[in-house]
Amino acid sequence: MAEVPAFTPVNLLTGFLGSGKTTLLKRMLAAPALADAAVLINEFGEVGLDHHLVERIDETMVLLPSGCLCCAVRSELAEAVRDLHSRRERGLVPTFRRVIVESTGLADPFPVLSTIKADPVLRHHFVPGTVITTVDAINAGAELDDYVESNRQVAVADHLVVTKVDLAGEDDVARLTQRLRGLNPDAVLSIADERLDVAQLVADNSATRAGTAMSQSGFFCEEPPGLPERSAGRHSAGISSFSITVDKPIDWTAFGVWLTMLLNRHGERVLRVKGILGIAGEARPVAIHSVQRLVHMPQHLENWPSEDRRSHVVFIVDGLDPELVKRSLHAFAVETEASS
Amino acid sequence: MCSLCGILGVNEHWADAVARPGVYTRNAGSIERRRERARRVQLANVVLAPFNMRLADWQGTSFVVSTFTGKSEIIEDLGHLWAAAERLSGRACDPLDPDLIGRMEAAADG
Numbered sequence: 001m002a003e004v005p006a007f008t009p010v011n012l013l014t015g016f017l018g019s020g021k022t023t024l025l026k027r028m029l030a031a032p033a034l035a036d037a038a039v040l041i042n043e044f045g046e047v048g049l050d051h052h053l054v055e056r057i058d059e060t061m062v063l064l065p066s067g068c069l070c071c072a073v074r075s076e077l078a079e080a081v082r083d084l085h086s087r088r089e090r091g092l093v094p095t096f097r098r099v100i101v102e103s104t105g106l107a108d109p110f111p112v113l114s115t116i117k118a119d120p121v122l123r124h125h126f127v128p129g130t131v132i133t134t135v136d137a138i139n140a141g142a143e144l145d146d147y148v149e150s151n152r153q154v155a156v157a158d159h160l161v162v163t164k165v166d167l168a169g170e171d172d173v174a175r176l177t178q179r180l181r182g183l184n185p186d187a188v189l190s191i192a193d194e195r196l197d198v199a200q201l202v203a204d205n206s207a208t209r210a211g212t213a214m215s216q217s218g219f220f221c222e223e224p225p226g227l228p229e230r231s232a233g234r235h236s237a238g239i240s241s242f243s244i245t246v247d248k249p250i251d252w253t254a255f256g257v258w259l260t261m262l263l264n265r266h267g268e269r270v271l272r273v274k275g276i277l278g279i280a281g282e283a284r285p286v287a288i289h290s291v292q293r294l295v296h297m298p299q300h301l302e303n304w305p306s307e308d309r310r311s312h313v314v315f316i317v318d319g320l321d322p323e324l325v326k327r328s329l330h331a332f333a334v335e336t337e338a339s340s
Numbered sequence: 341m342c343s344l345c346g347i348l349g350v351n352e353h354w355a356d357a358v359a360r361p362g363v364y365t366r367n368a369g370s371i372e373r374r375r376e377r378a379r380r381v382q383l384a385n386v387v388l389a390p391f392n393m394r395l396a397d398w399q400g401t402s403f404v405v406s407t408f409t410g411k412s413e414i415i416e417d418l419g420h421l422w423a424a425a426e427r428l429s430g431r432a433c434d435p436l437d438p439d440l441i442g443r444m445e446a447a448a449d450g
Contacts, residue, residue: 251383253376253379253380253383254383256354256355256380256418257355257380257383257384257387257418258435259355260355260418260419260421260422261387261421261422261433261434261435262435262436264421264422264423264426264433265422265432265433265434265435265436266434266436295354295355296354297354298354320436321436324436324438324441325436327441328435328436328441328444330445331441331444331445331448332387332435332444
């Protein structure tokens with residue numbers, strides 16, 4: 001029997017209605033690297049259909065009951081994953097080393113991640129993996145204008161996959177890409193063509209997020225590539241991203257006090273925090289990563305990824321004033337001459 | 341123990357991870373951990389003062405947050421602190437409140 005990982009990553013595949021989630025899932029499951037993934041499919045419709053479309057029916061393919069994952073069937077999700085885990089332990093299903101959850105097109109992605117983290121059984125065996133969001137090159141513009149769910153799905157993604165590019169004009173794709181960069185500057189952005197390496201979409205899970213892989217990519221430490229001017233107010237949902245650079249060392253304890261306070265009051269509006277922090281008294285940087293109120297365990301990086309020793313934190317927020325967040329972070333958590 | 345669910349030894353809160361190598365778990369670095377708790381209490385009290393509240397360590401395992409009139413609540417970690425503080429004080433503990441930021445800036449300069 002293949003070895004079971006200590007923590008099985010749970011990847012979330014989301015994206016708006018009709019944006020190509022199932023097509024991408026089908027392609028992912030065909031990849032040899034992902035052959036040992038269990039799949040949970042959640043559909044909003046009365047009659048589950050998606051699991052037929054992926055053409056792989058076995059014991060590790062579970063169709064969650066009808067209803068939206070983010071509100072109605074959260075306990076079913078926990079139950080389904082627990083059941084898979086139990087059956088794997090007893091050798092009743094083929095050993096899977098990963099779980100992929102395909103959510104409904106309307107789901108807010110956050111509750112799925114928090115379910116994995118909060119369930120007393122699951123959190124000892126599973127770990128939230130990457131969030132993959134499909135974005136439809138034809139319809140995404142209108143969806144982003146009209147639906148806050150669509151914006152949230154983009155904002156929390158680790159990987160954005162633009163689909164249906166063969167149907168859209170080059171200008172449309174370029175415009176959409178620009179807009180996605182504004183909403184989520186540091187997600188990996190791919191085009192769903194034949195060159196897309198689907199194994200890469202799940203490879204960067206939170207367990208391996210720290211360390212060399214992340215440092216080499218410069219994921220945390222560079223100015224977000226191609227970040228347009230701050231886009232607050234441009235989107236109907238008010239979602240914007242900005243990055244804060246701090247020259248002085250950050251007080252880790254004070255940072256903990258500050259971020260817990262911020263997330264308690266504004267958690268549902270702080271869609272994403274990602275950063276590399278220079279901690280007072282420490283030579284090595286610490287990477288932090290959170291989705292709404294879910295903060296992953298901070299990771300010690302082996303080395304600074306570049307000569308730049310300043311802290312960089314990227315925020316994706318819904319309607320918060322970037323200047324106020326910046327001022328607050330400095331006031332609460334940055335060492336001053338007087339206090340150091 | 342979590343006061344809501346009664347589960348012993350609940351999940352480690354992310355802020356409990358002292359930002360130093362080797363002390364990411366409660367099984368190691370006990371002195372550093374206690375020192376870290378003491379500092380956390382001290383820093384949280386700077387923020388809690390304007391709300392007429394204070395935080396104290398409780399047996400090295402939990403914290404007690406209380407108002408100046410004596411209303412108290414035991415909390416497990418920082419994740420529960422602010423929700424409890426808001427409940428006890430009846431006020432929003434908002435780090436983006438310009439008045440509070442002003443106080444913190446003054447405290448840091450002083």
